Amino acid sequence: MKLKFSAISLNSCNGCISTLTCLDVFLNLVKSAEIVYFPFVEDSYPATIKEDEELKYSDVTLVEGCVTQKDEEILLKKLRKASKKIIALGACAMFGGIESLSQNARRDPLSKIIEIDGCIPGCPPPENVLGASILSLIEGRNLPEASRNLCAVCDLRPKLEKFKTIRIEKLQPQKFPTSCFLDENVLCLGPVTREGCDAKCIKVGLPCEGCMGPPNGLDYTANVINFLSTLELSEKLRTYEGIIFRLRRPRT
């Protein structure tokens, strides 16, 4: 039996789906699966269906993007009914994503509307994580998980002393780092971000902004706030909402 596969975009930049279509395993997926809905590469589009109509069945539905309006909510609920597994693809689907920075607009993660069966993290998901996840889905295995943080695999791994105050003044270093960003007064969210991205940003000289989200089972916002509360942030950064609400803004 061929895997029945769908990939849908809600409010997004198409970055996760385009990453998928650039993957080496994508052609394998195309050959081994039956595509049900995948409007980025196929003419099948679920948004045309009428209110009372049901969607076709999929074994796996990947959803990128966040929920911003009623139409998307309705579509998502229909996808839930018609799919065995719904996987949140990327930071927008998992947390709301970069547009959580907007103050008033609705930017809901999928899990606020429906129950989801798994996540593929990142903004965008790193190719190795996405590729491994796709293979797992094809073979019916569980998605790869990560319980360690990024520091566990980082070359600049902090040699932080206990009870030492970490002062943070900047979001970006002036020079290529030779020691942990936190020792250089630059904010790095590596300590509270899950591993899996191979520390890509750190390797090119920039700190982690937390796009992979927390290690398994933790809440994004609480996790970031807890971490920030252990740091001594400069006055400028203390009130800067670009950090706390970067990928998630809890709303009632």
Next chain:
Amino acid sequence: MKKIIEPVTRIEGHGKITVYLNDKEVSNANFDMYLPRGFEKILVGKLVEDVPRITSRICGLCSSAHAIAACKALEKIYDVTPSKSSILMRKLLLAGELIRSHALHFFYFALPDLKALIENDYERYSVQQFSKIETDLVEKLFRVIRIGNELLDRIGGRVPHPVTSVVGGISKKLTEKEVVGLQSNLRRGASTVRGIIEKLLEYMGKIGEPQEFFNMDETAFMALNEGGNFNLYEGKLRITKEKKILADFEPEQYTKYIEIEKKSQGIQIKLNGEKLVLTGPMARNQIIERYGAYEVHSLMEEVPTSWKESLLYSNFLRLIEILASIYDAILILNEPELMEERELPQLNKIATPIGIGVVEAPRGTLIHQYKVNTKNTVESATIITPTELNLPTINQKLLETCRDSYQNTQNIEKLKENAKRVIRTFDPCVSCATHLIVKIIHQ
């Protein structure tokens, strides 16, 4: 009056066509994009050094262009100049992005339509069918996508949404090993692209005369132009019409030629008396004189004249731009200055509160403008994307296509397919369109 609404698949983002039918003819047709994303508002209050990382998230296909345009604009404000090495790295980023974006467009969006034209039916060709019947072509296209991806990954640190382009320069330093690897990749890529171009020429022969004529006389073209050379990073903006130069200006002067008024429901564009403007591969082809390597030009000479007057020619031009960008990237990777040591300049004092940055994104001219306050945070941001500039032209051509198609066939399904093919040929980028509605005002 009958109203037909058809969603457009195989484009970047969500869009739909609305066609209005009288008893006998099509009275109006529109391409509507929905899902406003609101990045201009998000950027207000953000720290200057945070801006490129946020703007790269505007689009999953042209994130480098959005990051670099923001950097260029903010560098003007602080009067800092990136090192030669940083500029070369940025050019590599733009080249890699163009290769990836154009190759994705050609493979997933354009090719199924071209194949349907050859077979002269409107049956859909899926990626699945394609990978069975055109195994070699699919494999070649996929290799080109990977080459763009690899270049972006090495230079930008992440694909899409590169991180290395920061205000003041580029954070990463390349290693010799990376340079060698990229060069051999790109050299192989050049011959792969030539193979794809030959295949497209063969397709053109099979299709015969294309129907989608594009009346160039009505359209004004705009692109960056650096002394006649293909250059995505810098140069003057030029507007031409019927091969005549209407305006040549520094990008910072754009407000004199393109008047943009923000409304609560979107933006209104006024263009120096011109109703329709087009940016992107077609426009660059009209405006620049040289794509770099001579070989690129000799391949263009093989295109039948009738195709050069067709909208579908832009699909060929995308492949040409991929090849030109591959050659450019190989040359840049040979430059000794690329490997020079550099330190990022300090952003000390604001020299001028407003900065404008313009680059050529894969889909055309992209304009970023920022106002920064003394706390080094953004006070206001304006982002004008190629798709927004192109929308009036897209709608005009859509209307013509729907009218002709209905008049000739009276078949609504065919009308829909023709209309969608035209939209895809323009390669609109819906995520990028930062405003809800674009209107054009006659002067």
